[in-house]
Structure formats: structure tokens, C-alpha cells
Amino acid sequence: MRCLGHLIGVILCSSLMGYYLVGGSAVAEQDEAQLRLITEPWSPVSYEDDGIAKGFAVDLVNQLQALMGTDSPIEVLPWARGFSIASATPNVMLFATSVDEERRKQFDFVGPILTSKISLYTRAEDSIEIDSIEELKRAGLIGAYRGSLGEGVLRRAGVSQLLIASFPQQNAKQLMRGRVRFWCQADIAVNSLLAEIGIKPDRVKPVFVISEIDLYLAFSAGTDESVITRWSEALIAYESSGQYSQLYHRWFGELNVPAGVDILWRER
Structure with a gap:
């Protein structure tokens, strides 16, 4: 049957x-x-x-x-x-x-x-641990992609220390150059975006999930x-x-x- x-x-x-x-x-x-x-x-x-x-x-x-x-x-x-x-x-x-x-x-x-999953990523050598949005508000500048869901989630949570870029690759570059401490990005896109700017995936790590x-x-x-x-x-x-x-x-x-x-x- x-x-x-x-x-x-x-x-x-x-x-x-x-x-x-x-x-x-x-x-x-x-x-x-x-x-x-x-x-x-x-x-x-x-x-x-x-x-x-x-x-x-x-x-x-x-x-x-x-x-x-x-x-x-x-x-x-x-x-x-x-x-x-x-x-x-x-x-x-x-x-x-x-x-x-x-x-x-x-x-x-x-x-x-x-x-x-939309997460915040730091450089691999950064030892910071984030357990809440309130901790994040005091932790440093965040790079986000203009108009993205991640930007919206962070703003609605009262996170104001954002550096907004028109393209997601710009945020990745800002992270690696030290202009921001965190990079807000979806897990499915991280490796490809890093490859586009010549960075190996092990140079960054996720520290906090903000949304699924x-x-x-x-x-x-x-x-x-x-x-x-x-x-x-x-x-x-x-x-x-x-x-x-x-x-x-x-x-x-x-x-x-x-x-x-x-x-x-x-x-x-």
C-alpha cells in the first residue's frame, strides 16, 4: 500500500x-x-x-x-x-x-x-561574549546592511550604534579594518561575502544571534x-x-x- x-x-x-x-x-x-x-x-x-x-x-x-x-x-x-x-x-x-x-x-x-539565522560576527581574535541586547548596546559599533531585517531588529531593540552600508561586502570590510566591532549578517551569506573580499571564514566568528x-x-x-x-x-x-x-x-x-x-x- x-x-x-x-x-x-x-x-x-x-x-x-x-x-x-x-x-x-x-x-x-x-x-x-x-x-x-x-x-x-x-x-x-x-x-x-x-x-x-x-x-x-x-x-x-x-x-x-x-x-x-x-x-x-x-x-x-x-x-x-x-x-x-x-x-x-x-x-x-x-x-x-x-x-x-x-x-x-x-x-x-x-x-x-x-x-x-541573523547573527553578529566579530573578528576571530576578539574575546568578547554577548548574552543580551543590553550588553550589546555598550559593546561597540555595529556594521549593518541598509534596509536589512538585521538593521530593523537592532533599531527596534533600541540599538543605535550602527554604521550603515549600501552593500553587505562593505560591512565585512569595515569589520576586518576595525571600523566596527560587530558585523550583522545572515549565516547563509557570510562565507560567500568573505570570499568576495578575499577573507577566509576562520577570520570571523558569530557571538550573538539576533533573529531566526x-x-x-x-x-x-x-x-x-x-x-x-x-x-x-x-x-x-x-x-x-x-x-x-x-x-x-x-x-x-x-x-x-x-x-x-x-x-x-x-x-x-
Whole structure:
């Protein structure tokens, strides 16, 4: 019975994926034509190489587009600029995006597509130990990425000693040059960002976790609900096929794969 159930599941998944590849493509092309896709330079999740968008989230979005029969280009923009566009313009998908109370009022979300811990990192030789936000407020300057969830969490906690950068690589450089004592960054991106500036991972260490987050595909206000639902269904089909898990482990090794797909509709 277990084998029969597995076979039925595979057949259903294959049928759903077949719908996107054949029957659903004409409808998808019509509805998706105006959807603008924006991501940020945040390796290995997303980045630009010789003008070409790459990274885990880029690969995922392109795989979902293939299922739906669409081929919209992906723009790689600084986070603050991409977020500003998505906040003011309908028919924009911004990824990969964390969720907070304010963003729930601005966007519809599909996912999660990724999980991560946002931590504060110091240089390896620094002996400091941080056990609370109150200790952190007295411990030194923190480098954070403009508009990031980490910046928001720290500001809401009353942490004011922040040095804000437009690109995450700048914060890493500031840490290594001694301009800041702490670097606020997500664990999944640390090694890649350090490699980009020629620094080995053992030169830094995490000292305090400020947040654990799920990251989503975010759709701007004014995007048709049928478009959002179609992206959700494509992600479910891709996950059910086993390809999602393979892609995740190819980029992130043995990190836990997010389970399940939901639509978080915008709070109105």
C-alpha cells in the first residue's frame, strides 16, 4: 500500500508539473508578462556575475518560471532601491524577502524558500561574549546592511550604534579594518561575502544571534491574486518533485530545507 501511495503521489506531481509545462503556459504568459522580478546582491542567495543574475534564489525563480512557461528577466539591485520600487509599484516580485509586521501590510508572500539565522560576527581574535541586547548596546559599533531585517531588529531593540552600508561586502570590510566591532549578517551569506573580499571564514566568528528568519517571494500590492496563486502552486509542484531539496543542498550543503509552502496574504 505504501508503494501504491507513493506511485499515486508521483503521478499527481507529474501531472501538475505537466500542466505548467503544457496546458498552463499560455495563461501564464498572459498573466505574468508584466511581472517585474527584482532581487539583491546577496551571495550566494542572489548576485550578479558579468551582468547575469545568479545564485540559489535566482536558480529557483528561473526553475519556477520554466514550469509556468514564462521567462521574465531578473534585475539585481541594491536592497534599498529594490524594496523602494516594490513598495510603490504594482506587479513586482521581490526576493528573497523576510517578513515582519510592517511588510505584512505591504506585500503578499509565497514560501518560505529559505531559512537563516541573523547573527553578529566579530573578528576571530576578539574575546568578547554577548548574552543580551543590553550588553550589546555598550559593546561597540555595529556594521549593518541598509534596509536589512538585521538593521530593523537592532533599531527596534533600541540599538543605535550602527554604521550603515549600501552593500553587505562593505560591512565585512569595515569589520576586518576595525571600523566596527560587530558585523550583522545572515549565516547563509557570510562565507560567500568573505570570499568576495578575499577573507577566509576562520577570520570571523558569530557571538550573538539576533533573529531566526524565513525568507519568501514577496509580491507588491496591486499584483493579481491569480498570479500569486500560480507562483505558489508552481513552488509546491517543484518541492513535491524532489528538485527543490536537491537545489537547496547544492547551494547550502546540509542546512535544513524549509518544509511546506504557504501564501501569506497582505493584511488589509
